[in-house]
Amino acid sequence: MDKKIILRSLLVVATLVGITVLQMCKPQAPASVSGSDAAVKAYVPPGQYDEFYNLVSGGFSGQMSVYGLPSGRLFRVIPVFSEDPTTGYGYSEETKAMLNTSHGYVPWDDLHHPAISTTNGEHDGRWVFGNANNTPRVARIDLKTFRTSEIIELPNSGGNHSSPFITENTEYVVAGTRFSVPVGDKTDVPISTFKENFKGYISFISVDPKDGKMNIAFQLKTPGVSFDLARAGKGPSHGWFFFSCYNTEQAYTLLEVNASQKDKDFIMAVNWKKAEEYIAQGKGEKVKARYARNRYDESTHTATSEMLTEVLQLDPAVLKDIIYFIPCPKSPHGCDTDPSGEYIVGSGKLAALIPVFSFTKIQQAIANKDFEGEFAGIPVIKYESALHGEVKKPGLGPLHTEFDANGNAYTSFFVSSEIVKWNVKSLEVLDRVPTYYSIGHLCVPGGPTRKPHGKYVIAYNKITKDRYLPTGPELTQSAQIYDITGDKMKLILDFPTIGEPHYAEAIPASLIMPQSTKIFKIEENNHPYVAKGEGQAKVERKGNEVHVYMTAIRSHLTPDNIEGVRVGDEVYFHVTNLEQDWDVPHGFAIKGAANAELLIMPGETATLKWKPLSVGVYPFYCTDFCSALHQEMQGYIRISPAGSNVPLKYSTGKTDDTAAGAGR
Amino acid sequence: MKYVYVCGIALLSLASCAPDKGKNAEEYPDATPKANPVEEAMTDPTKGIGAVKNVTLHTPLEQDRIKRGLAIYEMKCSACHKLTDQRVVGPGWAGLTKTRKPEWIMNMITNVDVMLEKDPEAQKLLELCLTRMPNQNVSIGDARDILEFMRQNDGEK
Numbered sequence A: 001m002d003k004k005i006i007l008r009s010l011l012v013v014a015t016l017v018g019i020t021v022l023q024m025c026k027p028q029a030p031a032s033v034s035g036s037d038a039a040v041k042a043y044v045p046p047g048q049y050d051e052f053y054n055l056v057s058g059g060f061s062g063q064m065s066v067y068g069l070p071s072g073r074l075f076r077v078i079p080v081f082s083e084d085p086t087t088g089y090g091y092s093e094e095t096k097a098m099l100n101t102s103h104g105y106v107p108w109d110d111l112h113h114p115a116i117s118t119t120n121g122e123h124d125g126r127w128v129f130g131n132a133n134n135t136p137r138v139a140r141i142d143l144k145t146f147r148t149s150e151i152i153e154l155p156n157s158g159g160n161h162s163s164p165f166i167t168e169n170t171e172y173v174v175a176g177t178r179f180s181v182p183v184g185d186k187t188d189v190p191i192s193t194f195k196e197n198f199k200g201y202i203s204f205i206s207v208d209p210k211d212g213k214m215n216i217a218f219q220l221k222t223p224g225v226s227f228d229l230a231r232a233g234k235g236p237s238h239g240w241f242f243f244s245c246y247n248t249e250q251a252y253t254l255l256e257v258n259a260s261q262k263d264k265d266f267i268m269a270v271n272w273k274k275a276e277e278y279i280a281q282g283k284g285e286k287v288k289a290r291y292a293r294n295r296y297d298e299s300t301h302t303a304t305s306e307m308l309t310e311v312l313q314l315d316p317a318v319l320k321d322i323i324y325f326i327p328c329p330k331s332p333h334g335c336d337t338d339p340s341g342e343y344i345v346g347s348g349k350l351a352a353l354i355p356v357f358s359f360t361k362i363q364q365a366i367a368n369k370d371f372e373g374e375f376a377g378i379p380v381i382k383y384e385s386a387l388h389g390e391v392k393k394p395g396l397g398p399l400h401t402e403f404d405a406n407g408n409a410y411t412s413f414f415v416s417s418e419i420v421k422w423n424v425k426s427l428e429v430l431d432r433v434p435t436y437y438s439i440g441h442l443c444v445p446g447g448p449t450r451k452p453h454g455k456y457v458i459a460y461n462k463i464t465k466d467r468y469l470p471t472g473p474e475l476t477q478s479a480q481i482y483d484i485t486g487d488k489m490k491l492i493l494d495f496p497t498i499g500e501p502h503y504a505e506a507i508p509a510s511l512i513m514p515q516s517t518k519i520f521k522i523e524e525n526n527h528p529y530v531a532k533g534e535g536q537a538k539v540e541r542k543g544n545e546v547h548v549y550m551t552a553i554r555s556h557l558t559p560d561n562i563e564g565v566r567v568g569d570e571v572y573f574h575v576t577n578l579e580q581d582w583d584v585p586h587g588f589a590i591k592g593a594a595n596a597e598l599l600i601m602p603g604e605t606a607t608l609k610w611k612p613l614s615v616g617v618y619p620f621y622c623t624d625f626c627s628a629l630h631q632e633m634q635g636y637i638r639i640s641p642a643g644s645n646v647p648l649k650y651s652t653g654k655t656d657d658t659a660a661g662a663g664r
Numbered sequence B: 001m002k003y004v005y006v007c008g009i010a011l012l013s014l015a016s017c018a019p020d021k022g023k024n025a026e027e028y029p030d031a032t033p034k035a036n037p038v039e040e041a042m043t044d045p046t047k048g049i050g051a052v053k054n055v056t057l058h059t060p061l062e063q064d065r066i067k068r069g070l071a072i073y074e075m076k077c078s079a080c081h082k083l084t085d086q087r088v089v090g091p092g093w094a095g096l097t098k099t100r101k102p103e104w105i106m107n108m109i110t111n112v113d114v115m116l117e118k119d120p121e122a123q124k125l126l127e128l129c130l131t132r133m134p135n136q137n138v139s140i141g142d143a144r145d146i147l148e149f150m151r152q153n154d155g156e157k
Helices: A003-022 A038-042 A191-197 A272-280 A359-367 B002-017 B037-043 B063-077 B102-110 B112-118 B120-129 B140-153
Strands: A052-057 A064-069 A074-078 A111-119 A122-132 A137-142 A147-153 A160-162 A172-177 A198-207 A214-222 A226-232 A240-246 A264-271 A285-297 A302-314 A323-329 A332-337 A343-348 A353-358 A371-375 A378-381 A387-392 A398-403 A408-413 A418-423 A429-434 A439-443 A456-461 A477-483 A490-497 A504-508 A538-542 A545-553 A556-558 A561-566 A570-577 A586-590 A598-600 A605-610 A616-621 A634-640 A649-651
Touching: A038 A477, A038 A490, A052 A111, A052 A456, A064 A490, A111 A504, A122 A160, A122 A504, A147 A214, A160 A226, A172 A226, A172 A240, A191 A198, A198 A226, A214 A272, A214 A285, A240 A272, A240 A332, A240 A343, A264 A272, A264 A332, A264 A343, A272 A302, A323 A343, A323 A353, A323 A359, A332 A408, A343 A359, A343 A398, A343 A408, A353 A359, A359 A378, A398 A439, A408 A439, A418 A439, A439 A504, A456 A504, A538 A561, A545 A586, A570 A586, A570 A598, A586 A605, A598 A605, B063 B140, B102 B112, B102 B140, B112 B120
Parallel strands: A214 A302, A226 A332, A323 A378, A332 A398, A545 A570, A561 A634
Antiparallel strands: A052 A064, A052 A504, A064 A074, A111 A122, A122 A137, A137 A147, A147 A285, A160 A172, A172 A198, A198 A214, A226 A240, A240 A264, A264 A323, A285 A302, A332 A343, A343 A353, A353 A387, A371 A378, A398 A408, A408 A418, A418 A429, A439 A456, A456 A477, A477 A490, A538 A545, A545 A556, A561 A649, A570 A605, A586 A598, A586 A616, A616 A634
């Protein structure tokens, strides 16, 4: 090797070491595990339950995953915004409508943030919401079935990142756009006309307290900036919502540089009760829009999609007192309200301090008109007037803050890869632990609610590098659990995650477990193609459509011999699982189908569409090992040439050729 | 005495495994566990194990029950049980009410997991069929309707 190169490399290494030493916030040592009792704290013996459900965003997988805490065991991946061939989500006739949008069927998205529904600011265990970051949508998942019940699209949004944060009683789920975009009739405009034509929109989605059904109640038209994250007020600040905004420079290229010019961007405070008053006075404007709303009906086991055409908008530049800006240092990312509702923590991702704002002081500043000016017609409150205080030198690159029940905050630091614990009132740093590596969000069970459950803080890391056995260039992301019951945070477990974990919430198992659905009652199955019992199994031809009403029970499919179907037909297998016992799904797959499988839960009906392309006898079978005779759970369908006159015929257990048949 | 006490607890916990009885508990008070269910179960093991202790049969058959029983049979049972004596997945039903006590039949329907675990007759059937009879979430009242339908199937009037 060339000596010069070696020397140069050494110099680079030396410089890096120097930098590392200078940055005292860097993690001290890699890979070291904490105390010897760590394993015991994360250990849940076989057959015992975890204390918490951890609902973790799947990031670019588009799904949401369900883990147990403190064991880190993965229980389930809930299909939300991406197709899932395993369960047939997005493939079965019943679920295709869930992924419909104004752009047509969209098979993938990027889910960043779960938000568990609350009542009086406390977890109620009814639903968890999730955002689609790419094609802007919000999903509602039912925590009885752990299935996606509803997805609503967001018009006038360019990327739904600042979402789906919720108000204290789940009155609203919010959706703030990450990209401002041109809207209305003027959408074909030069990108360079950003300041003039691009607008940011915040949607307030109402949630029906009875059944959770979502509807866009109103949108706020805001200046063209980027909304990042948000939190609702609670307790005394209930009625307000706080959004972090960046790119107040209104850059439209090389944002890395151009959106990082100003010393301060904003936290936007929204008085949504005021917005409701204006709407009650008829001051909202109904604007044309086009967006899909997809709902899954548990009685028909079928989703339907409707296209909505109108949205109610308010313009806070005209309708005063709805929004105010509060300056916040350096591209604020996290914007978190503490359990008391008094303090709002802004985390400038390029800042070296954490500002903590006081709701009381914000209200005083508004009352006294203590403004430093306006931004696009919206008053900007003086920084000092809103400020409770700053956490000095906490670390590098603060992102997100969660809270425990004892007045402490836990902030993640991406650049310095650590969690820092500090006291919300005194602003004093109490403890810090390294994470491996590059933590994004973090989660304290109940951390965003009025009553945090505490006990653990979980780090969700972007980079794992040397933490696990390597799997080629693409490595797993990870979570790390720290025990926070003592003064010092203690790392007790690493576990890999699916997709990229962004935010996560954790909720006591006791709030979810007792209400978990075990079966769908066959008596209550209102699917149009249900076969409630084998007597109703049949095959019907309607032109070139063939509908197979099939039943599945351990261990046979009825009918399991079908003839008289032709090339050019479209075959619909409507499979009803007749089982009424917990944990007995059946599967269905057929050779050559350009489709996925079906997984059918007890009492459910699901439909697989299949277009046979060539003549032959095609096998089909149950894909989910259901009994000792699972391997026998199979059948045949005969496909004859187009125009063939083979009569339509179907049976189970009939043997025409007595020499070959079993039984009697 | 100790033995009786232990059995009592076991039976009580078994009874609590039975499906929700709802309205049926009132309609058939004799189907609910009595104050001291131990002796009954001990004295007559041919009645099986479960919440059904004593069933009163009426003649002539109750037509409403038969109608409901048939509907439940078609939805939840017919996939495995034929009405003849032919065994498919499970045994055919013909003659069943002549060879089994009504209580045994209803306990088998409503408390199948415990029956397969503990009842010698149920275990013999499992050895024969090799497919565990599933819990089809049938209430005690519904099981009584099925029983009436079985009686009709066996030629009773």
